[in-house]
Amino acid sequence: MQIEIEQRILAANERLAAENRARFDEHGVFVVDLMASPGAGKTSTILATIEALRDRYAIAVIEGDIASKVDAEKVRAHGIPAVQINTGGACHLESAMIRRAVDTLDLAELDLIIIENVGNLVCPSDFDLGEHAKVMILSVPEGHDKPYKYPNIFQVSQAVILNKYDTMSVFDFDEAEFREVVRGLNGLAPIFPMSATKGEGVQAWAEWLAGRVEDAKTGRGA
């Protein structure tokens, strides 16, 4: 017999994601999911963001990696609570992993949670974690052609960080073409040029994020 189902394939993941988001909203916590290739500077961007915003907001970090806890240790060394998720080979985070990580955090004491997704430009873009915004980081050495190859991650992002901007003169990176392609994919996402390890450009990104944190605190949501 034919049975009509008509539901999302990832319904289980999306249901848990909605529950995560409801918990965050209840406590006025803004959650951002950072996605990028391995080595693009996710952890450096997180550390720079912490330094820019730690005087204003209580921040925690959820680190997603296939293995190891080196990233969580780097964050904890800065005096910020960090939960390490090891996916054990999986190429992306899912909402159930975030729920378990969040269970170890005190949401009532937090304003901002930064999730570092597994280094990958493909899989994380299809999975809702319950975050309020996905943000992708592309680093200049990866090349300006990446939006052609990985369009979905640019489409689902609410902002794009162009990291390692200080290496622009060394690499054959066509910034005008990059901006044009990203605009065609996603006309509303701002692009923030940044050199996370040098602190350049961090302020503009941090202020954008702070605006979102303020909206979450006052219940205006994401």
Add this chain to the structure above:
Amino acid sequence: MHELGIASGILSSAITAAENVGATTISSVDVSIGVLTEVMEDALQFAWDELRQGTMAENAALTVTMLGARSRCADCGHDYEHGRYDAARCPSCGSYVVMLLQGRELDINRIDAD
């Protein structure tokens, strides 16, 4: 490689739906995938062929319908079809304030079960 997770979601939804009506075997499963997702049909079929072994869907064919991308302009109301790279700008009035209507589906539509 996340097609394995997608296939796993299809399998568990199909088995739940079949069990709900007391069926014991599934002979086919129909799904719709939007072209803007990062799902490759070949990889999905490969994952499906592995995962279905030893389940009530062991002999179930997976039929994948790929759905094209469509958006509507929030400024002028124009509906338009587009590819992966030209979604964000209304071809009629040039606005960047557009809403995606179709293209990011990951849906299970129906199964055939007895």
